[in-house]
Amino acid sequence: xxxxxxxxxxxxxxxxxxxxxxxxxxxxxxxxxxxxxxxxxxxxxxxxxxxxxxxxxxxxxxxxxxxxxxxxxxxxxxxxxxxxxxxxxxxxxxxxxxxxxxxxxxxxxxxxx
Amino acid sequence: xxxxxxxxxxxxxxxxxxxxxxxxxxxxxxxxxxxxxxxxxxxxxxxxxxxxxxxxxxxxxxxxxxxxxxxxxxxxxxxxxxxxxxxxxxxxxxxxxxxxxxxxxxxxxxx
Numbered sequence: 001x002x003x004x005x006x007x008x009x010x011x012x013x014x015x016x017x018x019x020x021x022x023x024x025x026x027x028x029x030x031x032x033x034x035x036x037x038x039x040x041x042x043x044x045x046x047x048x049x050x051x052x053x054x055x056x057x058x059x060x061x062x063x064x065x066x067x068x069x070x071x072x073x074x075x076x077x078x079x080x081x082x083x084x085x086x087x088x089x090x091x092x093x094x095x096x097x098x099x100x101x102x103x104x105x106x107x108x109x110x111x112x113x
Numbered sequence: 114x115x116x117x118x119x120x121x122x123x124x125x126x127x128x129x130x131x132x133x134x135x136x137x138x139x140x141x142x143x144x145x146x147x148x149x150x151x152x153x154x155x156x157x158x159x160x161x162x163x164x165x166x167x168x169x170x171x172x173x174x175x176x177x178x179x180x181x182x183x184x185x186x187x188x189x190x191x192x193x194x195x196x197x198x199x200x201x202x203x204x205x206x207x208x209x210x211x212x213x214x215x216x217x218x219x220x221x222x223x224x
Contacts, residue, residue, distance in 0.1 A: 031210065042216040043157075043202070050210070058211065090156060099164055100206060102147060104157040 003027050004105035006091050012111045019078040021108050023091030031094045032074040033058075033102070034066060036087040043090065049074055081112045115140055117205050119215035126193055127223050134188040134218045136203035141181045148177050148188050149202045151217070157202065161188070193222045 003026035013019050023032060034046040035058075045058030047066040055066050063085060065077045078085055091105040116139045126132050136146070145164045149157040161170045161177040163186065169178040176189040190197060200217040207213070 033212075040216070043204075043214040045211055048210065092157075099162060100145060100210075101159060101162045102157075102204065102212060103159060104149075106156045 004091060004093060004103060006089075006105040006108050008108060009106065010109045012113065013081055014113050015082055016080050019081050019110065019112075021076045021089055021091075021110070023074045023076070023105055025072050025074075025091075025093050027093060027095075027103070028071060029093040029095040029098070029103075030071075031096075031100070032068065033092040033094075034064070034074065034076045035090045035092065036060065036085075037090060037107075038087050046076065046089075081110075083112050086110060086112045115205065115207060115213040117203060117213045117215040119201075119203060119218050121218060122216070123219040123221075125221040125223060128193060128195060130193050130222075131189070131191050132193055132220070134190070134201050134220070136186040136188070136205075136215055138184045138186075138205045138213075140207065141184055142207060143181060144206045144208055146177075146179055146186050146206070147204045147212075148175075148186075149204065151200045151202060160201075190220075193220075195222045195224050198222050 005024045007022045033048040035043045044060045049055045049068045067075045089108045092102045094100045094102045118137045147162045148160045151157050163179045174191040179186045200219045202217045204212045204214045
């Protein structure tokens with residue numbers, strides 16, 4: 001399995017609080033992605049990164065921000081969590097030298113009360 | 114918005130049967146297409162990647178085909194086993210580095 005870890009794996013928080021999810025990779029892949037998975041919607045892209053300090057918005061970016069200060073780490077921040085952000089969040093990596101094949105982390109289950 | 118559709122949403126087959134899962138997409142200008150498996154409560158596991166220049170890829174009992182002109186990919190599973198029970202997802206990558214996922218086919222293989 002690709003070396004991708006996510007932390008925390010589970011989190012319960014209250015509406016209005018900030019939340020940061022971390023994705024860490026040991027594969028030195030250039031691209032990193034954050035997705036959310038919800039019943040009936042499948043996987044939807046939140047933000048992605050082409051490299052250090054190089055990020056872009058995905059399909060459902062409102063209410064989320066990201067940062068990538070090192071190749072191996074990609075952080076997803078919910079500035080003020082809302083109940084609609086209750087979801088399972090997945091990090092993924094890929095690299096142009098590997099045909100952009102995506103590999104996924106184990107996921108973080110976030111509940112916003 | 115690019116659409117990726119997987120039909121059926123759920124499939125139940127007896128052990129040993131060969132089966133085909135379908136994935137259709139609206140735009141033929143794809144870069145690659147990837148099939149994944151997801152077990153309940155787990156992340157996605159990559160099964161096969163087909164690049165736009167390829168027609169098919171094989172791994173063990175799995176064979177994935179790609180027909181860009183018709184906007185379709187199929188995942189063929191030979192001699193199904195109970196351990197194959199999972200949700201199967203396809204994802205299409207277009208230029209612009211955004212993947213678009215189908216909502217998956219939930220497969221149950223009955224012993």
